[in-house]
Amino acid sequence: MPPKGRSARSRGRGRGGGTDSSRKNPSQVERADPPAESSETTPSAESTPAQPKVQPAPNDVADASAGSVPPVALTHAEAQSMHSSRPSSPNTTTNAGSRLLPGHESSPNAETDTLARPPVQRLDTVKNAATPTSRSSSPSSRAGSSARGGRGPAATRGPTFKGRRSKEERDAREKAAIERDRERKAEREAQARKERKWNHRGGRVRGRGGASGRGGYMGVGDGPVSGPFSSGVSNKASRPNIYLPSGSRATRVKDEDDDSDVNRRLGITVKKEDGYYVSSDDDDEVIAVPKKDIDTIQISSDEDETGTLDRKERRYRGDTPAMLMPIRIARKEHRDRVVGINTEASSATSAKILQQAEAAGESPTVEGVENVTRKGKGKGKGKVKDVEITEWRRPYKGMWQDEDDLDIKIKTETLSEDEDAVDSEELAEEISKNVVKKQSGSSPEAERKPKLRNKHGLLDAEPVLQTDEEKTEWARFQSSLHEIRRELGPDEKLAIQNTSGDVTMRDPEATKHSVRDDAVYLFQLPPIMPDLLPPGARKELADPNSQPAASSANTDQTPIKVEDGAKEAPISSLKGLQLGSGRVGKLRVHESGRTTLDWGGTSFELNLGQTAHFLQETVCTKITPEKDRVAPEDGGEAVSFGRVRGKFVVVPDWSDMLR
Amino acid sequence: MAPAAIETEEDDPVVAEYDVFITPEVEEQIYLLQYLNRAPDYPFTDATGCRPSEMRIKQESGFIEVDVPVNVRQNFNRPMGVRWGESVRKTKGQGQKAWGIASGFERVHVPRLGGRPGASGEQTAADEEDKVDEYIQNFEDANEKGHVLNTQTLGGQIIKENAGYSNYMIGTFRDNQLHLTRLTGIVQMRTQFNHLDATAYLETLARRREKESQEGVKPSEPRALIPTVKKGAGNTSVEKSQAFLQHAHEEKWTKLQYLDENMDEAYGMYHERLFVQDPGSSPKLHSSMNNDRYLEAISAPSSDKSGKRKPLTKRQVHEIDISDDSDNPANEAQPSK
Numbered sequence: 001m002p003p004k005g006r007s008a009r010s011r012g013r014g015r016g017g018g019t020d021s022s023r024k025n026p027s028q029v030e031r032a033d034p035p036a037e038s039s040e041t042t043p044s045a046e047s048t049p050a051q052p053k054v055q056p057a058p059n060d061v062a063d064a065s066a067g068s069v070p071p072v073a074l075t076h077a078e079a080q081s082m083h084s085s086r087p088s089s090p091n092t093t094t095n096a097g098s099r100l101l102p103g104h105e106s107s108p109n110a111e112t113d114t115l116a117r118p119p120v121q122r123l124d125t126v127k128n129a130a131t132p133t134s135r136s137s138s139p140s141s142r143a144g145s146s147a148r149g150g151r152g153p154a155a156t157r158g159p160t161f162k163g164r165r166s167k168e169e170r171d172a173r174e175k176a177a178i179e180r181d182r183e184r185k186a187e188r189e190a191q192a193r194k195e196r197k198w199n200h201r202g203g204r205v206r207g208r209g210g211a212s213g214r215g216g217y218m219g220v221g222d223g224p225v226s227g228p229f230s231s232g233v234s235n236k237a238s239r240p241n242i243y244l245p246s247g248s249r250a251t252r253v254k255d256e257d258d259d260s261d262v263n264r265r266l267g268i269t270v271k272k273e274d275g276y277y278v279s280s281d282d283d284d285e286v287i288a289v290p291k292k293d294i295d296t297i298q299i300s301s302d303e304d305e306t307g308t309l310d311r312k313e314r315r316y317r318g319d320t321p322a323m324l325m326p327i328r329i330a331r332k333e334h335r336d337r338v339v340g341i342n343t344e345a346s347s348a349t350s351a352k353i354l355q356q357a358e359a360a361g362e363s364p365t366v367e368g369v370e371n372v373t374r375k376g377k378g379k380g381k382g383k384v385k386d387v388e389i390t391e392w393r394r395p396y397k398g399m400w401q402d403e404d405d406l407d408i409k410i411k412t413e414t415l416s417e418d419e420d421a422v423d424s425e426e427l428a429e430e431i432s433k434n435v436v437k438k439q440s441g442s443s444p445e446a447e448r449k450p451k452l453r454n455k456h457g458l459l460d461a462e463p464v465l466q467t468d469e470e471k472t473e474w475a476r477f478q479s480s481l482h483e484i485r486r487e488l489g490p491d492e493k494l495a496i497q498n499t500s501g502d503v504t505m506r507d508p509e510a511t512k513h514s515v516r517d518d519a520v521y522l523f524q525l526p527p528i529m530p531d532l533l534p535p536g537a538r539k540e541l542a543d544p545n546s547q548p549a550a551s552s553a554n555t556d557q558t559p560i561k562v563e564d565g566a567k568e569a570p571i572s573s574l575k576g577l578q579l580g581s582g583r584v585g586k587l588r589v590h591e592s593g594r595t596t597l598d599w600g601g602t603s604f605e606l607n608l609g610q611t612a613h614f615l616q617e618t619v620c621t622k623i624t625p626e627k628d629r630v631a632p633e634d635g636g637e638a639v640s641f642g643r644v645r646g647k648f649v650v651v652p653d654w655s656d657m658l659r
Numbered sequence: 660m661a662p663a664a665i666e667t668e669e670d671d672p673v674v675a676e677y678d679v680f681i682t683p684e685v686e687e688q689i690y691l692l693q694y695l696n697r698a699p700d701y702p703f704t705d706a707t708g709c710r711p712s713e714m715r716i717k718q719e720s721g722f723i724e725v726d727v728p729v730n731v732r733q734n735f736n737r738p739m740g741v742r743w744g745e746s747v748r749k750t751k752g753q754g755q756k757a758w759g760i761a762s763g764f765e766r767v768h769v770p771r772l773g774g775r776p777g778a779s780g781e782q783t784a785a786d787e788e789d790k791v792d793e794y795i796q797n798f799e800d801a802n803e804k805g806h807v808l809n810t811q812t813l814g815g816q817i818i819k820e821n822a823g824y825s826n827y828m829i830g831t832f833r834d835n836q837l838h839l840t841r842l843t844g845i846v847q848m849r850t851q852f853n854h855l856d857a858t859a860y861l862e863t864l865a866r867r868r869e870k871e872s873q874e875g876v877k878p879s880e881p882r883a884l885i886p887t888v889k890k891g892a893g894n895t896s897v898e899k900s901q902a903f904l905q906h907a908h909e910e911k912w913t914k915l916q917y918l919d920e921n922m923d924e925a926y927g928m929y930h931e932r933l934f935v936q937d938p939g940s941s942p943k944l945h946s947s948m949n950n951d952r953y954l955e956a957i958s959a960p961s962s963d964k965s966g967k968r969k970p971l972t973k974r975q976v977h978e979i980d981i982s983d984d985s986d987n988p989a990n991e992a993q994p995s996k
Contacts, residue, residue, distance in 0.1 A: 490675050516832035518929065522691065523839060525826040528957050530946040532681060577826050579841065581683035581935065582942040587837050589675035597679065600946035602953050615697040617920075618829060620932055621716060622687045623913055635913035638714040639928040641829075642920035643702050644691065648830070652957065657950045 337467070480608035481593030487515065487646060488589045519645040520618045524609060526650060531578040532600045596653055603656035609647030616644040677837040680935040681944065687932055688843035689829060690723065694813060695847055703727055705919040712810060715757075715912040722761040722907065723846045724814035725917070731802055731809045741794040741801060743854035744808035745787075750857040756912055758856040761814060763908030766860060812851040817844035831933040838934045 465471045585598030587606070595606035623636040694703070703709050703725070711725040731740060755767040794801035801807055820826060820842070827842040918924050935941050948956060 485674070488675055488677075514832070518926070519832065520933070521830040521832075522842075523828040523830045525828060526957070527823050527825055528953075529826060530948040530953055530956075532944040533947055534942045534944055577820075579681050580942070580944050581681050582944045583938070584679040584681055584839070584944050587677040587679050588673045589677075590671040591674050592671045594671060599679075600944045601950075602946040602948055603950055612693070612699065615694040615699045615702055617692045617694070617702060618689060619692055619714070619917075620687050620689050620928055621714075621915060622928075623716070623718065623915070633914050634916070635716075636915050637918055637924070638711075638716075638915040639918045639922075639925050640704070640710075640920040641689075641925065641929055641933070642704075643699060652953065657954050 337469075478593075483593070484595050484606065484608050484648075485589060485591075485593030488587075488595060489593075516645075518642075520641045520643070522609065522616070522644050522647040524647065524649045525577070526652065529577050529650075530599060530602050532580050532582075532584060533578070534580040534582055596656070597650060599650075603653035604650050605653040607649045607651055609649045611647065612644070617642060618644060675835070677832065677835050678938065680836060680838045680938055680941060682838055682840045682933065682935050684841065685932070687928075688718075689840060689932070690817065691827065691829075691842055691845045692723070692725070693845060693847045695849060702920075705921060710919045711917040714915040714917045716915060717757075717761065717907065717910045717912060720761075720903065720907040720910050721817035721819065721844070722757075722814065723817060723848070724757075724761065724812055724851060724912070725848060726810040726812055729809050729811050731798075731807060737795050737798050737807075738791070740807045740809070741791050741798075743858060744801075744806050745791060745794070746857040746861050747808060747854050748805060750860060755857070755860070758853040759851065760816070760904070761851075761907060763904035763906070765904070765908040808854050812853050813848040814851045815846045815848045817846050819844045829933060831929070833934060836934075836938055840933050 465474055584600050587595065587597050589595045597604040597606055618641040620639045620641060621636065622639065624634070626632075629635065697703075701707055701709075703711055708730070709727050711727050713726040715724045715726075716722070729735070731737075750767075753767050755762070794806045798807070802809055827845065828839040829842055831838045831840070918928075946953075
């Protein structure tokens with residue numbers, strides 16, 4: 001039985017919790033500080049988006065989500081309580097404010113430590129036991145951290161706080177804080193309970209949720225991915241999307257209205273859109289608002305983060321998917337087809353395209369991931385990465401025309417430490433290798449042979465590709481292999497493989513819960529597929545058709561007639577595939593992602609099917625026979641198995657068949 | 660390069676291996692519902708507040724409909740909601756439960772009202788309007804009592820497995836096992852506008868009545884009937900369609916209770932239906948063709964009329980490989996689409 005019910009959920013909420021809590025923040029703030037005036041709330045609210053980003057990724061997801069709530073809320077609370085409790089000393093207030101901000105930028109590492117600390121509820125312990133150092137260094141600062149409920153960042157930032165508070169004040173604030181915490185906690189729980197049901201989305205809540213159910217689909221670029229190549233190459237990053245508690249849409253939009261550095265992050269999207277943005281619109285001059293492809297814009301909201309999420313919630317409830325947006329055909333700049341000899345320039349271009357396409361596919365996810373990060377998990381590196389990528393934005397744009405920047409681009413990807421980046425890096429390298437190879441010069445025939453061979457999906461076998469189309473095709477192929485590998489490969493190994501400094505975010509989940517559990521996949525089989533016969537039935541059933549079988553054995557002597565029969569035999573499968581029940585064979589996932597299926601002795605291969613852009617659910621109908629029905633109305637049950645997580649296409653394994 | 664290609668097997672170790680099973684065919688049927696105008700992010704589940712309230716199936720003629728609740732409190736046109744709701748309710752009362760092709764485009768014959776000419780038609784129409792207004796006023800109440808169209812109907816025709824087309828199976832993983840279950844059919848679920856049909860039909864009825872009330876009902880005259888011989892099953896496409904529609908019309912909906920994917924039942928069913936219950940003792944299946952035979956089966960029939968077409972020897976295949984590199988093996992090995 002799959003995990004379900006409370007216990008499973010509470011753990012599963014992991015990421016969902018992140019969203020959850022961040023969604024709640026403002027309301028909490030307001031409730032915690034009813035007297036707070038809007039003028040006060042505003043500045044603190046602005047600091048909100050910046051803060052969670054610095055939160056490092058904790059190992060315990062659930063804890064993190066719990067722990068990350070207070071930071072935001074409390075920060076406001078403190079700032080405000082300072083206002084209200086000590087109107088006479090504006091200095092203190094300003095200090096508090098200034099202390100907050102530098103703290104964010106300067107000490108991500110320190111915060112890494114502190115985040116592991118217990119959340120608000122354990123305030124006393126924290127205050128007494130865990131923070132003596134900061135207390136000793138700056139007694140006055142303790143007031144601040146205690147008011148924050150002993151939350152980590154406050155403690156570490158403490159020293160910069162120069163204000164003084166009397167014992168009474170501290171006590172009072174402390175008490176107030178405790179009370180607030182309690183209140184908040186209760187509220188949070190209530191809300192969490194309420195929201196839990198649609199918060200599983202992220203999936204691992206219920207087993208199936210993670211996969212097919214709420215969590216969705218593994219596929220290539222879920223959601224409307226924009227960009228010319230995105231439909232094909234995008235998927236590098238698509239998997240993390242599955243874990244997004246609330247889908248990538250709302251988050252993406254939220255980015256839009258977040259403040260500047262979020263916008264910079266948005267730049268990831270923007271930059272590549274820019275590459276393709278061929279528009280005569282007069283809004284071209286508006287630089288402040290980053291351009292987004294219309295396909296990726298899901299909601300336009302002028303509300304803040306929370307507002308968006310609320311809206312999202314409403315949308316859910318309201319059954320009004322915000323997907324009904326105008327659609328236009330993706331535009332891309334026309335480029336002359338590069339024919340013939342593969343010059344360095346052309347390969348550079350293709351690499352660029354490749355990257356671009358990848359980035360296009362990747363960005364929503366990255367953003368999404370970042371958002372999750374910001375909200376709950378707090379991955380310290382997220383920010384760094386953002387910044388780095390963003391910085392490449394302009395060079396990147398330039399590269400559109402400039403072919404010399406190939407290596408720079410590779411670097412860009414290298415900097416981003418995401419697993420996806422690793423992958424694209426590989427691809428980029430591959431292509432650069434191709435260039436080298438090409439330069440070394442070999443006759444067309446010599447090149448082509450390996451190409452034929454290597455098409456069977458080996459990462460290390462780099463074909464020599466001539467045109468951009470070939471290259472992108474190759475990239476698509478590789479990425480689909482990668483996707484399969486990721487989906488079907490062993491989880492633990494995946495985590496290790498992906499560690500390029502930071503252990504993957506979903507590590508905790510991956511080990512506990514396979515993504516495949518409780519998921520439903522769709523397998524498409526070829527129209528002509530060998531029947532599968534149980535051992536006993538084999539002879540009987542095969543007998544009518546056995547001639548062909550025999551004919552294949554002794555081909556040479558077989559008379560013509562029987563050969564015709566041989567040709568009939570497959571056509572007999574047009575009657576429909578006959579499958580017995582039992583063990584078929586093995587599905588083997590190779591390191592490269594190449595996946596073979598042994599179909600009772602016939603060799604097949606598994607390819608990644610295209611991800612549907614619409615909702616696909618599987619349902620099992622159990623119809624009560626009419627005579628057994630209690631009421632004529634009650635015809636039985638339809639049991640939903642949730643969404644289809646992914647699609648695979650079974651194709652003949654040519655490498656084996658033609659061996 | 661060539662050596663690299665040869666080394667592939669060693670270079671590319673197997674990282675995961677699954678035993679593949681095929682589940683037995685049982686009574687419960689599995690459909691893939693494709694909601695074509697619904698984004699994958701918005702499943703029809705309890706969690707999103709739109710778990711289908713009802714599912715209907717005409718198994719024989721192959722139709723499925725699903726009623727999805729609509730939020731009547733947001734962006735909802737109450738007057739129209741009430742009007743349509745009433746139309747649907749009334750026509751249902753008359754026995755019209757399905758519309759469009761799912762009903763074979765047939766309409767339930769509504770017995771005519773009394774034949775006396777008079778203002779009854781208008782009066783009822785006025786009554787109707789009053790009622791609608793009242794429902795709009797007391798919207799919540801009316802909604803509870805079923806006067807409001809608060810569901811959206813999605814439906815489609817079941818596409819059964821078709822010889823000559825791709826076969827589809829559902830794959831489920833458990834530990835290191837992959838279980839494949841055959842899909843009974845695929846349904847493309849599109850929005851159904853039954854409420855519009857119902858409204859239009861009621862309007863037609865009202866017009867007819869009005870006319871009757873003014874002119875009086877003509878005494879039913881004997882009509883010339885052309886006796887038609889009903890064939891059991893026609894062979895022409897027209898006859899087939901007729902038979903199909905007739906069948907669709909005659910078949911009643913089977914109403915099914917829709918269980919959410921997060922329910923325990925769903926889990927139970929999932930593990931019961933989509934897995935071989937006893938993988939350990941399940942028989943080993945054998946393919947009816949080996950690789951060569953299969954290759955031949957999927958190849959175009961030889962144009963060589965000599966007929967003596969034997970499977971290629973390995974060497975020959977190899978030669979083809981080299982000489983004809985634009986052949987489909989290379990292309991087909993690419994990911995589809």
